Amino acid sequence: MRKASRLSRFNIASLALGLAFLYLPILILVIYSFNASRLVTVWGGWSLRWYHEFFNDRAMIEAAWMSLRVAVSSATIATLLGTLAAVALSRGERFRGRTLFSGMLYAPLVMPEVITGLSLLLLFVALNAERGFWTVTIAHTTLTMCFVAVVVQSRLGSLDRSLEEAAMDLGCNPVRAFVAVTLPLIAPAIVAGWMLAFTLSLDDLVIASFTTGPGSATLPIRIYSEVRLGVKPEINAICTLVIALIALVIVIASLASKLSSSQGESAAPL
Amino acid sequence: MTDELPKTHGATGAADGDAVAAGQPLLRIEAVAKTFGTFRAVDGVSLDIKAGEFFALLGPSGCGKTTLLRMLAGFEAPDEGRILLGDKDIAQALPHERPINMMFQNYALFPHLSVRDNIAFGLKRAGMARADIATRVAEMVALVKLEGLEKRKPDQLSGGQRQRVALARALARRPQLLLLDEPLAALDKKLRESTQGELMELQRRLGMTFIIVTHDQEEAMTMASRIGVMKSGKLAQVASPRQLYEAPRSRWIAEFVGDVNLFDGESKLRDGHRLIIGTRDAGALVVAEPREPVGAGRLAVAIRPEKVKLSRHGPVSEAGRETAINRLDGVIADICYLGGTTTYKVKLDTGGTVQASVANNARIDVDAYSLNQHVVAWFTPDDCVVLQS
Numbered sequence: 117m118r119k120a121s122r123l124s125r126f127n128i129a130s131l132a133l134g135l136a137f138l139y140l141p142i143l144i145l146v147i148y149s150f151n152a153s154r155l156v157t158v159w160g161g162w163s164l165r166w167y168h169e170f171f172n173d174r175a176m177i178e179a180a181w182m183s184l185r186v187a188v189s190s191a192t193i194a195t196l197l198g199t200l201a202a203v204a205l206s207r208g209e210r211f212r213g214r215t216l217f218s219g220m221l222y223a224p225l226v227m228p229e230v231i232t233g234l235s236l237l238l239l240f241v242a243l244n245a246e247r248g249f250w251t252v253t254i255a256h257t258t259l260t261m262c263f264v265a266v267v268v269q270s271r272l273g274s275l276d277r278s279l280e281e282a283a284m285d286l287g288c289n290p291v292r293a294f295v296a297v298t299l300p301l302i303a304p305a306i307v308a309g310w311m312l313a314f315t316l317s318l319d320d321l322v323i324a325s326f327t328t329g330p331g332s333a334t335l336p337i338r339i340y341s342e343v344r345l346g347v348k349p350e351i352n353a354i355c356t357l358v359i360a361l362i363a364l365v366i367v368i369a370s371l372a373s374k375l376s377s378s379q380g381e382s383a384a385p386l
Numbered sequence: 387m388t389d390e391l392p393k394t395h396g397a398t399g400a401a402d403g404d405a406v407a408a409g410q411p412l413l414r415i416e417a418v419a420k421t422f423g424t425f426r427a428v429d430g431v432s433l434d435i436k437a438g439e440f441f442a443l444l445g446p447s448g449c450g451k452t453t454l455l456r457m458l459a460g461f462e463a464p465d466e467g468r469i470l471l472g473d474k475d476i477a478q479a480l481p482h483e484r485p486i487n488m489m490f491q492n493y494a495l496f497p498h499l500s501v502r503d504n505i506a507f508g509l510k511r512a513g514m515a516r517a518d519i520a521t522r523v524a525e526m527v528a529l530v531k532l533e534g535l536e537k538r539k540p541d542q543l544s545g546g547q548r549q550r551v552a553l554a555r556a557l558a559r560r561p562q563l564l565l566l567d568e569p570l571a572a573l574d575k576k577l578r579e580s581t582q583g584e585l586m587e588l589q590r591r592l593g594m595t596f597i598i599v600t601h602d603q604e605e606a607m608t609m610a611s612r613i614g615v616m617k618s619g620k621l622a623q624v625a626s627p628r629q630l631y632e633a634p635r636s637r638w639i640a641e642f643v644g645d646v647n648l649f650d651g652e653s654k655l656r657d658g659h660r661l662i663i664g665t666r667d668a669g670a671l672v673v674a675e676p677r678e679p680v681g682a683g684r685l686a687v688a689i690r691p692e693k694v695k696l697s698r699h700g701p702v703s704e705a706g707r708e709t710a711i712n713r714l715d716g717v718i719a720d721i722c723y724l725g726g727t728t729t730y731k732v733k734l735d736t737g738g739t740v741q742a743s744v745a746n747n748a749r750i751d752v753d754a755y756s757l758n759q760h761v762v763a764w765f766t767p768d769d770c771v772v773l774q775s
Contacts, residue, residue, distance in 0.1 A: 276494060278490045278494040279496060279497075281461055281481070281490070281494065282494035282495075282496070284461075284482050285460075285481050285482070285488050285508075286482075286559070287482045287511030288511055290480075292511075301497065
């Protein structure tokens, strides 16, 4: 007897192949991070040796810490600015140059990262800014702000304007109406935007390598430079930890959007 | 309330002189205008609303009625004119500065708040004490019969329940004026009819002033004590439902409110208090002379279908009236059975058609007319309204 969800053999096979194509490399990476052997490609039994090695690798830990700090601060600034931009675009009066503003806001979405990175580098050099934590943070903010704006603006667009009017009608000035009604309703999108910005920043290699200075490498830069000298199993361990962190963030984000989906349309896509 | 038909077709008749003398109106709209780009949405509207009135703004979509309402609520600022609430000009005041509340067409309930918090929202903003808020919310919940649903979120309510929450929320602050933007448009027909009755009952009991915006003329006629008909940003007529129906000021209003037979023609003769108007489709019609003198040129005679009588052999002779009665011969061209009434379309021998609405006041009607039967349609001069085309 056939079940309700009818999957033909072909469907199952193509699904399995598709998933394998996406996740097999990652799975292999995770498994090999528990490898006892010094050689990346030779299996030498289970071990936590490379995790131990990573936690004792000062340079690597520093790079990870740097990446986390950059990701958290740039995501926070980007969320603040991106949300404001989205509000201005969807709620503000039709100001002069609105179309230009929205075009410029979304330009980094399609701009090649090399160009963004290079232009920022030139700017920092021209300003004679000391390159390090802050320059990377600013660079990542410019990169991720537009993603936050897109996510928040789509949520604002689906929100009924008469809700704010009702709040004003019931005694709120425009700012209070925004805080009391709009903000709680777009909060899931803001959270999703922050997490998107966080993961984008954590992951970025190109822009970071343009805008960082000596002694303040982010994790991707550090890993990349290590790999050029040969892949150590330790890299697998670090990558596994990063994957775990990002998976955690995604789970939290989807839980947050699920919680908020009872309050209207589902939250913005992650 | 005496609802005599004043012969003048004035907007605010002198008939309500007592009420005017009793005090100034609650709300006075003076020559208000609003332009969006090049489109004049509201074009010089002046209107007085008395305290305790149930006023309806009626008009087709795009006539400016919603824009006018939004200016009263404060969501749009008028470009010209004044809006006086009592003695204060509130035309430029922000929505939260006005003692006016609005019930939105789509209700605009806050989806993240429970029924109770929705109703309490405006009270919290007003800085009311916690205990007082609880009392007032309970009072409102009882008023709109929502007991037991206080903890529900809006998406767990039916359409009718949401409508009640919206009403309770708008009433909770006890506004001087309640604005209702198409409040019943989202409800199905049966629910709409019962809600109409409840709204009227509520308005009478609270003694509050309601202004409702609607495009549904039946709804306006049922609920409102006065109706303002809007067309292209202007008030076409302000009158009681009865006046509006029986003494429309223009051809457009006659056609917009209810069904009407219209015959175009020209004034021919005066016979005492009667005018004889020559029409193209129905020959010469005898009509009562209107109070306001009608100029020469093109006129239209309007007659409501239920005032057109049908018979097989013409009207039964009534002494002294016979000469003045309008008698049109024709054949039944179409029959539309509507339950309570039947509408007959009579093709006149003179070329035009006339609609007659006949009450079905017997279950078995042996006298019902059939298609292609020869009939006489007749009506009295007093049932005709002369309109300038």
